[in-house]
Amino acid sequence: MKKNSFLLSLSPALFLFSLSLAADPDMLQDICVADLTSTATKLNGFACKPVAAANETDFSFLGLAKPGATNNTMGSLVTAANVEKVPGLNTLGISMSRIDYAPGGLNPPHTHPRATEMAFVLEGELEVGFITTANKLVTKTITKGEVFVFPRGLVHFQKNNGKVPASAIVAFNSQLPGTQSIAATLFASTPTVPDPVLTKAFQIGTKEVEKIKSRLAPKK
Ligand SMILES: *[C@@H]1O[C@H](CO)[C@@H](O)[C@H](O)[C@H]1NC(C)=O
């Protein structure tokens, strides 16, 4: 009995703790349009513009209307509509992106530390997947009009195996989900991750590590 009441007394604290781990925090006012130029301390997100200075421009964006250029190494381009592009999203806990894929294009394995993602296929077909922490791959080929969910923080990818371009609109439960692209994170960071870390982790030689590093180095 004593044990139970102790656990009960603990549960509100556990509930609050779990809330504090849940995606972006809730807002405390109607709007807090980001002042992207403010040098004020960032507490969590951006400082707010005065409400009187905010208008419809802060809440709209045409950047997702047209396909982005996919003539790059991976054959894909992510165009974000996050708080950096749509200042009105500040404190609201959501954002979107458009992703375009050339035939054969890949949005390489990556994670979003702050958001679950839900993708909607606009055009074409995509082979998509995520890997759980138990190392199970959950994968499917999704077609025009289909949605797919990538749970927060899990490594995931999308690939266009079709002969025509593909595109998707993706939603996030964060104003700024953040992206860590696994290959670039490990092989193209500044300063670089030491070779011995990578040779041991990937069970390959220094030559192979150097080769990957040179291929993924940011283009000058
Ligand atoms: C909205 O505010 C911006 C400054 O943030 C200004 O440049 C723009 O002209 C305003 N738009 C309208 C319709 O008032």
Ligand SMILES: *[C@@H]1O[C@H](CO)[C@@H](O)[C@H](O)[C@H]1NC(C)=O
């Ligand atoms: C991609 O195509 C655009 C438009 O055709 C061009 O301006 C740009 O230089 C190309 N980029 C690369 C990396 O080839």
